[in-house]
Ligand SMILES: Nc1ncnc2c1ncn2[C@@H]1O[C@H](COP(=O)(O)OP(=O)(O)O)[C@@H](O)[C@H]1O
């Protein structure tokens with residue numbers, strides 16, 4: 001029987017390799033795109049920051065109480081666990097600082113979401129990200145520049161999200177990942 005447009009074959013999720021992992025700087029859209037991508041490919045969604053919050057409380061409180069190095073240790077544990085799951089996994093922007101995480105990402109389907117400083121400014125306003133609580137956009141640019149080689153090292157696909165809709169980004173990732181399945 002031929003496929004009917006809009007029928008079951010057309011709406012079935014496309015097979016993709018899992019995990020698919022999203023990396024990139026704060027505000028690039030990892031959490032938002034990851035959630036939509038997971039729905040689109042019919043996979044569970046894991047946001048490692050959300051998992052940290054469930055287990056240890058709000059991120060800004062962890063930074064204030066225990067410091068960044070404690071946060072990074074907790075993050076490493078949660079990331080290592082998530083990368084073993086058949087899921088769409090959105091990492092926090094600084095997760096790639098950990099060499100063991102970079103080793104774990106080798107060979108996985110990793111997407112680097114980029115965003116320009118102009119486009120990210122409104123996305124970050126009113127947020128609670130502790131690393132840019134003081135220093136704002138200039139600090140964001142410095143952190144983004146420092147980490148650029150680390151994102152480049154782990155990613156197999158790069159997408160500039162500055163002027164793209166979430167739906168289009170999801171479609172581009174699905175197409176790329178589908179070709180790797
Ligand atoms: N492609 C996009 N275009 C416009 N706004 C976006 C886009 N992707 C994400 N956003 C918005 O930017 C903000 C930060 O997104 P988020 O997914 O939390 O980024 P990240 O997890 O990379 O820090 C959110 O308000 C989100 O709705």
Ligand SMILES: O=C(O)C1=C[C@@H](OP(=O)(O)O)[C@@H](O)[C@H](O)C1
Nearest residue numbers: 025026027049092093094129130
């Ligand atoms: O870049 C970073 O070091 C961080 C990014 C945040 O996640 P998002 O990239 O999802 O904003 C969060 O993990 C924490 O505030 C630290």
Ligand SMILES: [Mg+2]
Nearest residue numbers: 030031049092
């Ligand atoms: Mg996020």
